[in-house]
Amino acid sequence: MSNLTPRDASTRAADKDRIQVAQLLGEAAAQGRLDLSEYERRLAQAYAAKTYAELDRLTDDLPSVAEPSRRRGSGKPAPATLLLAILSGFERRGRWNVPDRMTTFTLLGGGVVDLRYADFTSADVEIHAYAIMGGQTILLPPEVNVEVKGVGVMGGFDHDVDGQGAPGAPKVTIRGFSLWGGVGIKRKNRKAGGSDQPPQ
Known part of the structure; x- marks a missing residue:
């Protein structure tokens, strides 16, 4: 009570x-x-x-x-984060704290940022995503609101993100570019008991 x-x-x-x-x-x-x-x-x-x-x-x-x-504590956002993959890869999945600002960079590598089971620490999140001769995927839960402002140069940067977010849910703004690479942005439902379920 x-x-x-x-x-x-x-x-x-x-x-x-x-x-x-x-x-x-x-x-x-x-x-x-x-x-x-x-x-x-x-x-x-x-x-x-x-x-x-x-x-x-x-x-x-x-x-x-x-x-x-x-x-009812301070509610401070998690510190800004850099995810870097040069001739390698990165994955951020499961339960983790999403900062209000994040930069992802892939060069001849790949990466996945999965926000579906993550804890948002700010109502406004900005992701700067850069892919050069590499690729990365950003997975969004159904309820978040999203705005995409990225550019693909001889590569792809997804702008068609299916569905609308829920009123009051965090807003994720994704900026950046891809050069001979790609940044994929997709809404994806959470899975019950799936391999990508948050750790218990």
Whole structure:
């Protein structure tokens, strides 16, 4: 149960509060406390929540999560990240903290950035993706909003990302270029019990 007073419960939630609840829901799903469909349903509700009361209802039945103080911290974004593959590759999959700014670079190599099971630490994420004679793929969960501003020169940079994101969900802006290479951007559903499920 929540320890909030009625006045506190009606206070409007901020982006950082919604993101912190989304992280707690991800933790509960990784522990097997929520199945995939329930996790995704609550996640969409968390991003659309306007007040603390709406957020509290999403975690009240989860042990060690219901305490409001656990999610009202500083909410600082993860530090900026560089993923580099030169004659090699990189993979970022499973449960990890998505920073508000990330740069990916492949030269005669390849990479995968999978955001489906990741914890967002900011409502706005900017990815600078560069591929030279190499390729990389960015996998997006169904609920995020996306804007693509990349360019392909004698290569490809995906702009046609299927589907719309959920209201209030994080926005991912992808910029950059590919030269004799490619940057693939795809929405992909999470899998229950699949090999790309977050580690428990």
